[in-house]
Amino acid sequence: MAVTVRIIRALGLAMLLTVTAFAVPVGAVELGDAKAGEQLFRVCKSCHRVGEGAENAVGPHLNRIFGRVAGSVEGFRYSEGLVRAGADGLVWDADNLDIYLENPKNLVSKTRMNFAGMPDPADRSHVLAYLRAFSDKPSNIPEAAPTATATDHDLDPAILAIVGDPDYGEYLSGECLTCHQKSGANEGIPSITGWPKADFVVAMHAYKKELRPHPVMRMIAGRLSDEEIAGLAAYFEGLD
Numbered sequence: 001m002a003v004t005v006r007i008i009r010a011l012g013l014a015m016l017l018t019v020t021a022f023a024v025p026v027g028a029v030e031l032g033d034a035k036a037g038e039q040l041f042r043v044c045k046s047c048h049r050v051g052e053g054a055e056n057a058v059g060p061h062l063n064r065i066f067g068r069v070a071g072s073v074e075g076f077r078y079s080e081g082l083v084r085a086g087a088d089g090l091v092w093d094a095d096n097l098d099i100y101l102e103n104p105k106n107l108v109s110k111t112r113m114n115f116a117g118m119p120d121p122a123d124r125s126h127v128l129a130y131l132r133a134f135s136d137k138p139s140n141i142p143e144a145a146p147t148a149t150a151t152d153h154d155l156d157p158a159i160l161a162i163v164g165d166p167d168y169g170e171y172l173s174g175e176c177l178t179c180h181q182k183s184g185a186n187e188g189i190p191s192i193t194g195w196p197k198a199d200f201v202v203a204m205h206a207y208k209k210e211l212r213p214h215p216v217m218r219m220i221a222g223r224l225s226d227e228e229i230a231g232l233a234a235y236f237e238g239l240d
Contacts, residue, residue, distance in 0.1 A: 037130025050134050066135035068092050081110035098124050155205050162230040169235025193239040200233035
């Protein structure tokens with residue numbers, strides 16, 4: 001049984017960043033300028049179509065992207081990573097579309113989307129505002145706040161204030177490092193080396209609260225104490 005638990009922990013922690021979550025939007029910002037987004041969308045047109053009569057091309061069409069389950073456009077051959085993300089519960093809303101646009105491989109491992117990413121948050125917001133015009137009305141979308149991106153979380157500040165013991169974190173991390181690369185290499189399995197402590201803690205507690213969809217990570221995070229999460233966060237943040 002102990003071995004089984006170790007394996008599950010390793011797999012779970014390896015998946016830490018494979019699917020992002022539905023953060024609780026304590027605060028939110030509206031999307032940007034759709035007209036500016038139309039101009040920026042030119043870089044996407046070589047692969048994606050949007051608008052009346054849009055069909056799949058190199059990439060799937062992007063009509064009704066808000067509220068769509070990842071990897072679900074009929075007739076398009078997706079990567080295994082996107083199909084798996086959809087099966088794990090990834091639904092495109094403003095927050096995870098924003099993350100995907102920034103760098104697709106940060107959100108979905110092994111996606112075939114060959115796009116370096118859009119680093120400017122304002123540009124991403126404009127593009128999302130443009131795509132938003134081709135989706136259903138917010139009242140028809142099951143995800144919260146589809147026309148805004150979350151700006152905060154609801155994690156208790158006392159939990160964030162816990163000073164983790166990096167030595168304890170290193171002890172706990174042995175199983176993590178059977179999958180993640182201590183060097184920070186990001187080949188298939190996302191890197192967690194150098195991750196900011198607060199981001200790590202927020203993510204793990206989101207799994208504990210079952211706000212993030214991945215079932216294995218929910219189970220793993222649910223077994224970790226606040227101090228253990230803080231220790232892991234301190235250890236991984238300190239790695240170069």
